[in-house]
Amino acid sequence: MGRTGVWIIGARGGVATTLACGLSAIRQGLAPTTGLITASELCRGVSLVDPAELVLGGHDVRTTPLPDCAREISRANGSLAGETVAEIEPDLARIDANLRPGVLFHSGTAIESLPGVDPDTRETDPGLALARIERDLAEFRATHALERLVVVNLASTEPPRPTHPAHHEAALLEAALTERDGTPFIASTLYSLAAARHGAAYLNFTPSPGALIPAVAELLGRGCPFMGSDGKTGETLVKSALAPMFRYRNLRVLSWQGYNLLGDRDGAVLANDENRQAKIRSKDQFLHEYLGYPLHSKVTIDYVPSLDDWKTAWDFIHFEGFLGVRMNLQFTWQGCDSILAAPLVIDLVRLLDLALRRGERGPLAHLAVFFKSPHGVGEHDLHRQFHSLEEYLSTVRRSIDER
Amino acid sequence: MGRTGVWIIGARGGVATTLACGLSAIRQGLAPTTGLITASELCRGVSLVDPAELVLGGHDVRTTPLPDCAREISRANGSLAGETVAEIEPDLARIDANLRPGVLFHSGTAIESLPGVDPDTRETDPGLALARIERDLAEFRATHALERLVVVNLASTEPPRPTHPAHHEAALLEAALTERDGTPFIASTLYSLAAARHGAAYLNFTPSPGALIPAVAELLGRGCPFMGSDGKTGETLVKSALAPMFRYRNLRVLSWQGYNLLGDRDGAVLANDENRQAKIRSKDQFLHEYLGYPLHSKVTIDYVPSLDDWKTAWDFIHFEGFLGVRMNLQFTWQGCDSILAAPLVIDLVRLLDLALRRGERGPLAHLAVFFKSPHGVGEHDLHRQFHSLEEYLSTVRRSIDER
């Protein structure tokens, strides 16, 4: 089926590094495929690209070599075993050779002041920045003789840009590229625009609002499949698994409070009010839409450096039952964010690659189950979202059988 | 549509008393219908018996007057407001007049030694005991001019009877009625047999294994709809809402430990090893069947008198994700068992009554979502179970529209 490339924005970050390590460890038989839904029964009989065949490359505004990133995670988190990192180091070095300097553009101080960020990646002309990104994509494809490309946004959560008319119309947005200051643009918009121009499938795994503004979604959808936003990996996943239960029993949720603690680069960026807002909106809104009645709810994200990537969340759900009696459910989630996110990205890349080969275009509604804010999908019930993925895969299987 | 009677085994217990109070409070506009799924959007357009029209009666081996039972719950639990109990006392007294002495038959010491149990209700001849029960049902129907009857088992969890060939064949079971000692029988079997003979719909809301042995299920199914067993009200409900989440993400559950604390008569009976076994089996087995791979799991039920009916449960779920990393989720559930159970019983009575009117027979698979061990249903996914109920209701709605 020809080779598929994966171009990652934020390629030296925790999720990207874990993904690179994981693919290499699986290839070498050092790790099981637990956590990869595309390796489960669900996808049997569906022809997906072999994860071992994926070619990785990407942009990053930091310069730490990938093997060092992996060692840092191993030390701080314990999620990558030291021995494994040692064994796959040559693979990581090979990937590192495919990485290029990323783009800072209206990215905000929280991101720009992260340790290790290279100030030379700050761009001032949107057109030139876009051209640089497109050149990198083209070179990657050519060098590795790739037939298909999936661009994946794994960069830190950006603050929202002020709304601008060009966000809503593709022609206006392209015209704005020549304006000084590039007011409507932010780094994530430039990256997704480059993907659209290049004809790559695109995945926004972050909540960054700039990545899938309507104008870009329009451009992407003309030629390719895409999906986002904000991978549903932890507390929100549990929330969306539990909310239907209250509905099935006509138990009225009075208050749903969610407290998220995390450390690490992600936590540091989200400690910033502006950046946190995008994330919080993504974690909370579905409750109100899904339950369909007013309830008190709050999502808090706190930076707790000692936790590194071990996100710890406590949710308290106060609800009312028969005769107005008040009861409660609380849960504590302790998960390693990168370990939860990386396999979802691999799954999504494989399913986007499948869609590319099948000639599908536009937002892929059947992938809603993977996202906190599924693009263009109103269904917030995790279970129905999953069933929709199952149905899609059945259709794919049938279309194969028919041939 | 004619009147429907509800005959409750265990009519002076916590769930039955709460149910009686709830129906009366709703009738008088003293309480909302929260917790009643048949009062939600789900059932709009489906013609169900008005809860205010249900006529209550039943058996119990205890003799405490129903208003006293309600006051006791109000004092110990706080789940029934003192003022409400005072206002509905006349209703409770009216229902009390419909209650008859129950039957103790091989019921085991845990039940027989409960405070307030009337030793005169102990029967020694199964045939005579059955005749007495049937007489009570017939009299209830006649007195209140009932068109339909639903028999509901809410009695304390019985220990299992030793297996016996008559459990598997209706003819053998009926023949055994004349044998001395009635070896194959236990109280719940006599009650469900009486329901079958009487032509009543039957609901086993308890885990008592005697209630729906194959021979009785055969007899019940010849003329009427029935369903069971073991209402899914609390910890198991949460468990079954969460288990699919792990499957959706191919996260491997390594261990699932569930600890249940409860006081009250239920807790006292379950403090007995024999009785607890039936319950525990019902709470645990689905995990293994649903997940389909070996995992370590344990369910513990402990008697904590100070909690009364406020069941408190803690579950610890240890799971493995990508690259073999171990993570965990824990939840604490604090719910009032009777308050959770009573509306489900009302929902089930209304849906069984609907089935009676529609001429449905045998176990009602579309009610699986209400049970820990749905009779004859292999589907353990809470969400698919709920969807199956939704589909049934759509069919009913369509059949109404067609007329």
Place this chain on the structure above:
Amino acid sequence: MGRTGVWIIGARGGVATTLACGLSAIRQGLAPTTGLITASELCRGVSLVDPAELVLGGHDVRTTPLPDCAREISRANGSLAGETVAEIEPDLARIDANLRPGVLFHSGTAIESLPGVDPDTRETDPGLALARIERDLAEFRATHALERLVVVNLASTEPPRPTHPAHHEAALLEAALTERDGTPFIASTLYSLAAARHGAAYLNFTPSPGALIPAVAELLGRGCPFMGSDGKTGETLVKSALAPMFRYRNLRVLSWQGYNLLGDRDGAVLANDENRQAKIRSKDQFLHEYLGYPLHSKVTIDYVPSLDDWKTAWDFIHFEGFLGVRMNLQFTWQGCDSILAAPLVIDLVRLLDLALRRGERGPLAHLAVFFKSPHGVGEHDLHRQFHSLEEYLSTVRRSIDER
């Protein structure tokens, strides 16, 4: 020993109402003395005023009659049984006759906009306001022929006033009474100043910073015993019981995050940033001082209306042990704030009354165990604080024996 009066600022609030109900219920034999430390073994042999003999009066800026306040709590919280409230209603009405309109003075919008607040209680001249308060105290003492008076601040948490030179010197403060606008004053300062002038013992059970500014503490201490601030009732109590454990084992606390959820009038006031700051400072600071090394910590207070007075708190403690291994402890506290606070206030009143009779003056260090921010006490170890109370009581006992 003559009669003792208790004059409560915030006399119609949750804690005060619970206190009034509790004293009355104990007097009538309707409730046990659980929660009253002065009713335990600890105080055997120490002659304390009989709680049944305490005469209650007070100020409030709201006008709801006390029996209505009690019924409201009974309905919303369930912490006061409806039957009990009915039986003690005559007592509550008698106390209600002793209540006088309180004083709003620079109290801030969060308090001034509370439902039920009487705008006529807003004062503009500090001298006149003080005179009114003093007149009420004098009248109360005269009417009931009281030998001793304890003034207790239970009003809602005030925001801090900007610092002012008069806060630090009694003479300057008294001089400022004649200034227009009364810049240095806030309601709580006027109340505590009135207590000082009247020669009453004074108790600041709130974190309001205005109540015990140095100038007032100086004036109070000249003639009478006093103590504060901020009763240690729930999450902070648990925190201070646990922190020593980490020290005993040389386990290093890395992060201590505390999340407090509460509804009710208290929660509504604390939802206001300004007011919350005083409270949060009081809940957090001791950790750093006690542990003596830098750690990451945060205290959050969120308003969750459905909880009413049922404070629910979750604390997450991340710590490092041998070989740098990271472990954690988390706790959830679910307590009814007024039920926890009211008995402490009774204990403190009895112990302040004892001090009055013994001629003690100034801040009572042996009462530190009751407070989040014990006035003038550097000892933060809950256990040592308790031992200091025990020692004081032994001394009292010995001095009695010697006579």
Place this chain on the structure above:
Amino acid sequence: MGRTGVWIIGARGGVATTLACGLSAIRQGLAPTTGLITASELCRGVSLVDPAELVLGGHDVRTTPLPDCAREISRANGSLAGETVAEIEPDLARIDANLRPGVLFHSGTAIESLPGVDPDTRETDPGLALARIERDLAEFRATHALERLVVVNLASTEPPRPTHPAHHEAALLEAALTERDGTPFIASTLYSLAAARHGAAYLNFTPSPGALIPAVAELLGRGCPFMGSDGKTGETLVKSALAPMFRYRNLRVLSWQGYNLLGDRDGAVLANDENRQAKIRSKDQFLHEYLGYPLHSKVTIDYVPSLDDWKTAWDFIHFEGFLGVRMNLQFTWQGCDSILAAPLVIDLVRLLDLALRRGERGPLAHLAVFFKSPHGVGEHDLHRQFHSLEEYLSTVRRSIDER
């Protein structure tokens, strides 16, 4: 001060291996001294043996080489870093050379059937077994020119032996050594008897009831200091820190349920009813004695293999406050048992060594704070226990100053 040897029963187990690794890592500057109370301010000015100077040896019934034990822990638990284990391997090999085959004697099937247990260590004659142990101690002392010896029991929890008259009198016990079958003996009794005969200080860190039967305590106390039993490392530590809080507030504990989950060799042995009983008694009894009134309590220990050494415990505390209102506190503890235990053992060895040098004999009451069942100490208040250790250290400091 001459060299001190530490002879460990169970020298290849998790705690012993962690201890050996920890001492070596500290010596090489690879780890901090967090968790070692003797390395904190508390012991400043008290002359204790340098941990780096301790010479390790011991018995074990398993034969796995110590470096392999360390690697196993590193893999399964993550509590020992792989790199550290690699660097200290030569040290571990040196200690391994000091290890001798242990003794199985009435040890019970749970222990005897552990994987890796050497059946040749089963002894049948108590006198010969004792002689072998004594010979090993003597040889260890001679080889390393040790001035003092501390024998430490870290072996798996034994089941209790049936009571026997010889348990209560030293002369009878020694006489019983020549009897066939050695009815009164169990392995731990033989070890502690050997320590007594050898003149070594003795530490029972386990709950094994055989280790400090009265007859052995009598023999040990004649010449040496000793202490036990059952190190207080996790859930019980938290319990004993919290119980006083309820007393300080006269809050009545109604129920205290404790659930402990652990994997690993310890968990496997405790999965056995007989062995678990000794442990559970040790974890629970203090509550009743300390609180001094009847309460409902239960301690459960469940074997959850996937947790390895990461003990996870959930405690639920139901309590009653003012006006009989019921409230609750729950905590979850997630700690690595060996990491918590190993530094306590080092602390205790150093303090026993200090006592040896100071000529102290018998049970050391000032060490009560380290144990669940402190030998001969009735004080169960963790905080008073700690203060007693502080006072002892002050006395020691003063006696140094006086010289």
